[in-house]
Amino acid sequence: MTKRIFTFRRGAADRTADAAEALGLKGANLALLAALDLPVPPGFTVSTSAWRQVSAQSDMPAEVRAEISAAIKWLEEVTGRQFDGDCPLLLAIRTSARVPMPGLAETVLDLGLNDRTVERVAAELGDLSFAFRSYGRFIEAFSALVYNVDPADFEEIADDERQLRNWTGDEPRTLEEWRSLIARYLAFVEDEVGEALPQTPLEQLYRAIEACFATWRRPVARTFRLAHGIPENAGVAVTVHAMVFNERDEKSGTGRAISRDLSTGQPRLTGEFTPGARDRSQIGGDGKVLDLRALAHPDQRSLFPGDIEALADHVRRLEAHVGDAVEVTFMVGDSELVLLQSGVAKRTAPEAVRVAVRLVGEGLIDEEEAVLRIDPASLEQLLHPTIEHTDDLLPLGKGMPAAPGAATGEIVFSAEAAQAYAAEGRPVILVRTETFPEDIHGMHVADGVVTIRGGTTSHAAVVARGIGKPCVTGAGWLRINRAEGALYASERVLREGDWITIDGSTGEIIQGRASLRPPGLSGDFASLMDFADAARRMRVRTNAETPSEARAARAFGAEGIGLCRTEHMFFDGNRIQVMREMILATDEAGRRAALDRLLPMQRSDFVELFEIMAGQPVTIRLLDPPLHEFLPKGEGEIEDTARQLGIDRAVLCQRIIALKEMNPMLGHRGVRLAISYPEIVETQARAIFEAAIEAGARAGAAVVPEILLPLVSLRKEVDFVRKRIDQVAATVMAERGWKVDYLVGTMIELPRAAVQADTLAEAADFMSVGTNDLTQTVFGISRDDSANFLATYERQGILGRDPFQSVDVEGVGELIALAVEKARRTRPSIAMGVCGEQGGDPASIDFFERVGIDYVSCSPFRVPIARLAAAQSAIRAARLAQSRPRPRG
């Protein structure tokens, strides 16, 4: 026979292998605490197997009733109290499933009270009001759960009694008054639902358990299960335990204890305690929440009604068992401490890193375990700049830390001004009394946001966190005078255009332009990264075009540049004009003349990147976008360009129209440009080789550039371009008398390239999967146009997550796996990278680890995330391999 009821008391608990599934989270947790010999209220859990039996029938089967009745007998013995006896046993009824879930029954307290026991409890405690108040609340909770009676109806009855009997306070004072009120409650229930509320505690319990079970079928719960793939027959469990009167007097109370000081990572009892309140609705209402750190001090120990040393010891033992910082919910009733719930302590990302590294230091967990404990995406919180604190800073005050990161800029008071300043390249801090949706375009261009009103969930705070802008809210001592264009801060006055500096991680606001310290890897963060690197198989490179990006990425541990997009180099300053000259030239000679002027600019860019990345590989992608992207757009710009280049405006317009494309994403771009205009390839290759020689000579070490061809679909495209690159290499090497090693590789960003990776691998030294374009072509979705329908797709549940953010394993992923497998068939040692946006996405990185990608390349700030994610994937893969039975022979 399947066991249906599981008992627990300190030091002993019925065991089961699938505790959460059978007992629900609450039951399983209490069983664990009991088994660890930690103090818990004694009780039992009516398991999900009982639920299955009950829910299959209309009434609770007799054998289940018998088992519950037997469990009550056991509980009576353990507690020395009796259901409906002189020393009455009162119970709390808690419902839980294997995961937290909405829609299930609320806790029912004080079950066992009836017209008889209420007076015995009153006598035992010497507290008439507490006993009757509890009875009244029980009737309300039971009726709501079992009969769906609205609690407001009882409020009306109470109001009526108050007038009728002329109560002096909020509730009855005399036994008569209490009896009258309860009698009306019970009469109302009977009247309303056609049956009397059971006076037998055992009957109360049966009905309560049945009702708790039935909440599994509530629509909210059902919707949640459908959305989260929880089987319909998983069911709920009901945990029944002896009441703890934690809200009665100064010898009672409720608290949350944590095994560590999360801000330092050190083992120490932290958390808070709320002393026993007279009324559940008033918990913490009088603000009397005490800090456990303070209570642990010998001077203050008396303020805690239980044994605080024992509490510290309990959490310590629990932490040792779990192997992680834990938090527990505890109660004190009549000076006796019990634990009700435990779990790993919730923490912020910096806290998590600190605790994990500390646990390794203490030998509680190993490095791999520490690596697995941190959510890679959470590291973003550690990667914000901070204010460089110097003596000359003029603090303006401290508001709420609403969105992390520091920023400095000129004050503006409107979104319009923010845009105007930003258009001139001036960094701005948008200061508003509060923000509204029409301010969002200003927030987007601002470097930081300050609001005078609002907290950490205000409009400004939510939007700022969403778009990654530092934000300080609730700076109530500031006052904006729009008419004067002034910001009053106590005695000081700042004007629009004056500089301020803010730190959204701390709430600080500082007058003037403070230096910002870029985020870096140090301390525990650096240790964690070391652990990760030791476990990692995949390399992590960065996507970087500018020296500052390259430097940031190196600081974050990037192992080279996996993607340097050269087109961005052509938009800078006056380069765009030379680029336009090249595009508008009518013959190869004209194009070559313009390209010759671009050559030294590109070369110097490359020299700088090569020097920063000394010793690391640098992958440079040849020009990719269609040429029309470089041409002027609006009327004015066209006019200007025509004048500057000395061309007829009509001719320019004609050329713009000729280059226009219906579907530029699928147009004349990538390697197709290289084939139409080989002179572009030749110039780029020359710039790369000359830079490699120059940087190599200066550094004394050879640089190995990797040249990447975009949008390849045919082997012959690679052959064609490679031939030109090889020719340029030979020429430059002959001119300079210096040998350069280099690689020529191809992007895998079209389905055809994936399918033909074996053939392409014959001609390519390496390959880099471009997940953005590959996702666009595999799905046939243009990112630029997808907003119109992808929102509907997500709303309708047709697409779970944005396939551009995280790799679509079944579709795009299958083609990537195919490409890796095919390419290695031809060239087993070929390096396969990923350089799309997904290179920094943990879920995607996990997939790339599984299919054997050699390296990912992501934006500089995602490099630590990728390092951690890659390490986690490698550890998981190794564990999976170990857990598999080895093939024989």
Place this chain on the structure above:
Amino acid sequence: MTKRIFTFRRGAADRTADAAEALGLKGANLALLAALDLPVPPGFTVSTSAWRQVSAQSDMPAEVRAEISAAIKWLEEVTGRQFDGDCPLLLAIRTSARVPMPGLAETVLDLGLNDRTVERVAAELGDLSFAFRSYGRFIEAFSALVYNVDPADFEEIADDERQLRNWTGDEPRTLEEWRSLIARYLAFVEDEVGEALPQTPLEQLYRAIEACFATWRRPVARTFRLAHGIPENAGVAVTVHAMVFNERDEKSGTGRAISRDLSTGQPRLTGEFTPGARDRSQIGGDGKVLDLRALAHPDQRSLFPGDIEALADHVRRLEAHVGDAVEVTFMVGDSELVLLQSGVAKRTAPEAVRVAVRLVGEGLIDEEEAVLRIDPASLEQLLHPTIEHTDDLLPLGKGMPAAPGAATGEIVFSAEAAQAYAAEGRPVILVRTETFPEDIHGMHVADGVVTIRGGTTSHAAVVARGIGKPCVTGAGWLRINRAEGALYASERVLREGDWITIDGSTGEIIQGRASLRPPGLSGDFASLMDFADAARRMRVRTNAETPSEARAARAFGAEGIGLCRTEHMFFDGNRIQVMREMILATDEAGRRAALDRLLPMQRSDFVELFEIMAGQPVTIRLLDPPLHEFLPKGEGEIEDTARQLGIDRAVLCQRIIALKEMNPMLGHRGVRLAISYPEIVETQARAIFEAAIEAGARAGAAVVPEILLPLVSLRKEVDFVRKRIDQVAATVMAERGWKVDYLVGTMIELPRAAVQADTLAEAADFMSVGTNDLTQTVFGISRDDSANFLATYERQGILGRDPFQSVDVEGVGELIALAVEKARRTRPSIAMGVCGEQGGDPASIDFFERVGIDYVSCSPFRVPIARLAAAQSAIRAARLAQSRPRPRG
């Protein structure tokens, strides 16, 4: 030892398995004719294995010389003549490789002539001039081949002699004059090249063969080999045979004989004969080309110097051997007939069909063989409309049949006028004196073209054939007066806008608007199609939206509609305005109101298609293009639309801008529209089901509509739309009380759909591969924009053929094969079709046969082509399977 020299004479030829490879086309052909006991000049072929030996060394090896010398001995015996003897043996030297190829040596005639033999030949024939003229020509040809001497140099010498010796005619008359001329020729050669032209015939032969062999290395030949993948060491063979004096007198001549009358297909000697001419340069020059049909008549038989009955017998025997209509090149020398070359008779597409069907009737070949004999693409020539000849037609005359097909339309005299008329939907015939590149845009919009000048290779003719427009050229009796806007045709005058009718297959021009008979399948063509259908596995459907397309397709044997694009139905007449109302509606109610007005229009379209296709499946694709394609484009049209729909112009513009897309090909279209606006699907589904019931009731037979979802990439897209369709089906069936069977299928036109075909097959009843969009996404190429670079790709040899015309087997094809395999894994019996342009391309059909596609769907006019191609593929596949060794056990 490898055999190097192969002899042949009537009734006996040295055999070799790989005749064409070893002996070249000419040698192999003569060996075949000889082996069949047909009359040939005796001779031998110096094979490619000799070529390999000779070309490996600088001089001809002694053993090869010895073998050639032995072969000459044999030939002397066979002919009873001798090299350099009293009865001189003269030879023709012909060079050939295993395929026809440019750059190889020209034929050298009369080898063996020298200062001695020339006079013996003169004496033997009694024809001094013929002998010496032949000698002179031999010296020229030999010097050109062996020494690279320019033949024009000999012309100069002859001119000089003419003046010096006062010749009375074009050439010498007396022996003295001839001797003097030849002596100067020989002296010139010796002077020019530093050695005397060999007087020993055997030496002449060695040198000639060496030189013929060397032509394999000529650049033209090498380029050709590279382009056609012919191995460098394949080599050439040199065929040497006794001279036939076919150009000497009335007892000689040359001709081409065919075994059948290709215009009827009946067995009968046809072809032509050119009686012996005095001079090779004058062959046919006097126009005396005789028709063999006439010569076979007893009255005219004496005009043929040989035995014409024997000739007829020869070609008959050859045809029986080859199993196809053959043509031979023959010569008559001194009344003796020899065959020199044979092959299957060249023919037009109608002739090919006629002959193949006739051969089946005669039991010479079986039906499968007949099917394999016809190039499917050539059937296009049979699929043009013709003029319905009635008594009241007014013929204007007959020009050259320059591009096939008949057309009728209004006369215009310029490309501009053609465009203006066409823009108004008026059919036009462009009449020009001749055409130039600037006329092409006019030809594109014209229904037919007439030019006064030019023949069948004029600009107009070439362009018209290329773009498939009927064209008559060389209508020299017409005269255009542009100033008057008039066309003078003898006594008649036609004006711009007057109707004419032309037939480019016959050259006819007719005044007025004649009825055109649409092409149809009848007679031999129908028989051939029957043969094909018997052999075919794949079904052939058509892409059709209009009743006329559907009717034409049925007439061509389409087995249902494989693709009915519903969007085209929304452009007609006032529907576009209702469609625009739907698109511009701001809510679902507005859209539904417009859709309700479109419903009856669509329903009546479907009823008509269902009735025409009675008994066949009809696949209807839901709305596919992005909505902006239906909106007005230019300023004027926007203005009009705003007025007609009563919307503010600015609002309309705003909506147009909002719907604009960067990459519409990858945008909000296909099934994405169905998910954003389910009401569109519901209306279309209702129209389909109501039409199915209506047509079914009328026809008394149930129609099974197949509903096709475009641009699917996710299983859930199919689920979402299918659910709506099923709901509508249930509603309509309940309303009408009539059951409709229907299928819901999905396009496979995105790489993700191909990769996920197994999952999609769980939800789809059938699948249809859309090769156009699949090719666009697999290659990442927009057809609209590809012109800019695909031309360069073809010029650079990067892309062999347009992947949109013919399936890219390695890339797109691999994904199609994967889709078929995966879909069948889930649903083994699922029907897989192809409905892109490639559904009518023979090479693609061959691929589709191999991967197990069930049906192709193509434009109506390509249906017969697809039927034939599918049959050929099936036959080839069956033969391949038979030829494979069967697996044991």
